[in-house]
Amino acid sequence: MFHEGISHEVALPLLMTYLGHATLSETGKYLKLTAEVFPDLVNQINQIYSQIIPDLEVKTEYEDD
Incomplete structure (x- = not known):
């Protein structure tokens, strides 16, 4: 279904x-995020949420500016 463009909803x-x-939790036990689907899923999530969740630069205490 994923490759046919059917949303998870x-x-x-x-x-x-x-x-x-x-x-749905019963069904979720049988679902796996396969390596084949993962890159496509990441791209879709980034497209959907890129305007909502900004990229952040995180520095730790020990990093120089």
Whole structure:
């Protein structure tokens, strides 16, 4: 479903119903974030949330300016 562009908000309830689960947490036990999907997922998340969550530069106490 991910590669067909179906959002997780739609895919998970469909999968839950198909498997006969009563809750999404039951279905979640069977889900894995595969290496094949991960790069695409990261890109989608970055596109969606890049305007909401800014990149931050974090320095520790021991780093020079």
